[in-house]
Amino acid sequence: MLKKFSVRTAGRSQLINITGQVREAIRQSGVRDGLVTVYCPHTTAGITVNEGADPDVAGDLLRYLDNLCPWEHPLYFHSEGNTAAHMKAGIVGAAQAIPVVDGDLALGTWQAVFFCEFDGPRERKILVKIIEG
Amino acid sequence: MLKKFSVRTAGRSQLINITGQVREAIRQSGVRDGLVTVYCPHTTAGITVNEGADPDVAGDLLRYLDNLCPWEHPLYFHSEGNTAAHMKAGIVGAAQAIPVVDGDLALGTWQAVFFCEFDGPRERKILVKIIEG
Amino acid sequence: MLKKFSVRTAGRSQLINITGQVREAIRQSGVRDGLVTVYCPHTTAGITVNEGADPDVAGDLLRYLDNLCPWEHPLYFHSEGNTAAHMKAGIVGAAQAIPVVDGDLALGTWQAVFFCEFDGPRERKILVKIIEG
Numbered sequence: 001m002l003k004k005f006s007v008r009t010a011g012r013s014q015l016i017n018i019t020g021q022v023r024e025a026i027r028q029s030g031v032r033d034g035l036v037t038v039y040c041p042h043t044t045a046g047i048t049v050n051e052g053a054d055p056d057v058a059g060d061l062l063r064y065l066d067n068l069c070p071w072e073h074p075l076y077f078h079s080e081g082n083t084a085a086h087m088k089a090g091i092v093g094a095a096q097a098i099p100v101v102d103g104d105l106a107l108g109t110w111q112a113v114f115f116c117e118f119d120g121p122r123e124r125k126i127l128v129k130i131i132e133g
Numbered sequence: 134m135l136k137k138f139s140v141r142t143a144g145r146s147q148l149i150n151i152t153g154q155v156r157e158a159i160r161q162s163g164v165r166d167g168l169v170t171v172y173c174p175h176t177t178a179g180i181t182v183n184e185g186a187d188p189d190v191a192g193d194l195l196r197y198l199d200n201l202c203p204w205e206h207p208l209y210f211h212s213e214g215n216t217a218a219h220m221k222a223g224i225v226g227a228a229q230a231i232p233v234v235d236g237d238l239a240l241g242t243w244q245a246v247f248f249c250e251f252d253g254p255r256e257r258k259i260l261v262k263i264i265e266g
Numbered sequence: 267m268l269k270k271f272s273v274r275t276a277g278r279s280q281l282i283n284i285t286g287q288v289r290e291a292i293r294q295s296g297v298r299d300g301l302v303t304v305y306c307p308h309t310t311a312g313i314t315v316n317e318g319a320d321p322d323v324a325g326d327l328l329r330y331l332d333n334l335c336p337w338e339h340p341l342y343f344h345s346e347g348n349t350a351a352h353m354k355a356g357i358v359g360a361a362q363a364i365p366v367v368d369g370d371l372a373l374g375t376w377q378a379v380f381f382c383e384f385d386g387p388r389e390r391k392i393l394v395k396i397i398e399g
Contacts, residue, residue, distance in 0.1 A: 002299070002365060002367060002372075033135070034264070035262055035264055037363045037365065039363070039372065041372065041374025041375075041377060042376075042377075043315075043316050043317040043323075043374065043376045043377055048223050048226075048227075049176075049227045049228075050222060050223055056210040057211050057216065057219050059210060060210055060211050060216040060219070061216075061219065061220060061223055064202065064206065064208055064209070064216070064220050067206075069330070075326065075329040075330055075333055076326050076329075077322040077325060077326055078320055078322040078323050078325075078326050079320070080320070083327075083330070086316055086317060086323050086327065087326070087330050089316060090314050090316055090327055090357075091357055092223060093226060093314075093359060093362075094314075094362070094377070095315075095362065095363045095364070096226075096227070096228065097170045097172070097228045097230055097363055098172065098228070099135060099170065099172055101135060106172065106174065106260060107174060108173075108174030108175050108176065110175075110176045111175075111176055111227070125374075127365050129301055129365040129372075130399075131266075131300070131301055131399040132399055133134075133265055133397075166268070167397070168301075168303055168395055168397055181356050181359075181360075182309075182360045182361075183309050183356055184309040187344055187345070187346070189343040189345065190309075190344050193342050193343055193344050193349040193353070194349075194353060197335070197339065197341055197342070197353050200339075201334065224357055225356060226359060229359075229360070230303045230363055231305065232268060232303065232305055232393050232395040239305065239307065239393060241309065241391075243309045244309055264397055264399075266267075266300075266396075266399070
C-alpha cells in the first residue's frame with residue numbers, strides 16, 4: 001500500500017508534525033500489523049521521529065542544526081547556495097521506519113513523526129509505504 | 134512478527150550491544166529470509182549499527198557526539214535541559230533496518246547492533262519487527 | 267529477494283552513485299510494488315540518498331563531514347585511527363529504505379542513491395533487500 005500527501009512549509013527551516021497524516025494513511029490501508037516507511041522524495045528535507053510534546057524540542061533541533069551546518073561556509077562549492085540544507089537532509093535522513101501494531105503506529109509516549117523542511121518555504125510531497133506482515 | 138525486550142542503561146550516555154537479543158528475536162520468529170527493523174520508542178535514545186569488536190569505537194562515538202552536541206548551549210530553550218540527547222537521537226536515528234538471511238542478521242564482519250542511551254540511566258524498551266519476504 | 271553487488275572505491279572519502287545497480291536489482295527481482303532496503307555491511311561506510319544532479323553537492327557533503335569529524339582529535343582512543351570514519355558512518359547510517367513503485371525506485375526528481383566510502387580505497391559489498399507488498 002502506498003499513500004501520498006503534501007505539506008506546505010512556511011519557513012526556510014521548519015519541523016512539521018505529520019503523525020496524524022501517517023496514522024490516517026495506515027487506517028485507510030486497513031493494515032493491522034506491519035511496517036510503515038515514511039519517505040521524503042526531496043534532497044533538502046527529511047523525515048525524523050522526536051519529541052512532539054514540547055515545541056521547544058523541535059525549535060532547539062532546528063537552531064542546533066543551523067549551528068552545526070551554517071548557511072555560508074568556505075567548504076561549500078554548490079552554486080545553488082543550499083549545501084547546508086543538503087547536509088541537514090543527510091544527517092536526519094530521507095526515511096523513517098516505524099512498526100505498525102493493531103492498525104496504528106507503535107510510537108513511544110513522547111514520539112511524533114516530523115517532516116523536516118530545510119530549504120523552504122515550499123510545497124512538499126511525502127510517501128507512506130505500508131508493508132503487511 | 135513483533136518482539137519486545139528491555140535494557141537497563143547504566144550511565145547518562147552509553148552504547149549497549151543488543152545483537153544477541155535481536156538474533157534471538159529472529160530465531161523465535163522462525164523467519165528465514167526477510168527484513169528486521171530494530172525500533173527505539175524513546176526520544177532521547179536511538180539504534181545504530183557500528184563496530185562491535187573494539188569497545189573504544191563505541192566510546193569514541195559517545196565522546197565525539199558529546200563534543201558535537203554539548204549539554205549546555207545558548208541555542209537550547211527546552212526546559213528539561215536534555216536537548217543534547219534529543220539532538221543525538223536525531224543524528225543516530227530511532228530505527229535500524231537489517232536484512233535477515235538464513236534465519237540470522239546479515240551483519241558485516243565487524244558490525245554489531247547498539248542501543249544508544251543519551252539521557253540515562255533508565256529502563257528502556259526496544260521493538261524488533263520482522264517482515265518475511 | 268536479496269541481491270548483492272560490489273563497488274571499488276578510489277579515495278579515502280568518496281560518494282558513489284549506485285542508483286543504477288539498485289534499479290537493476292529491483293528489475294531482476296521482478297517485484298512491482300514493495301520496499302527496497304539498501305544495506306552496507308561495513309562500519310566505516312554508509313548509504314544515503316541525496317542530490318545526484320550537481321556533483322558539487324556530494325563533494326560538499328564529504329568536505330563538510332570532514333570538517334564535522336576531523337581525522338585527528340584528542341577524544342579519539344580507537345587504535346586504528348579511523349574513528350572519524352566510524353562517526354561519519356553513524357551520522358549517515360548503514361541502510362536506506364526507498365519505496366518501490368511500478369518496478370522502480372520511487373526517488374524524487376533530484377535524488378540518487380549513494381554508497382558513502384569514509385575509509386577507502388577498498389572493495390566494498392552492498393546488499394539490496396526487496397520486500398514485496
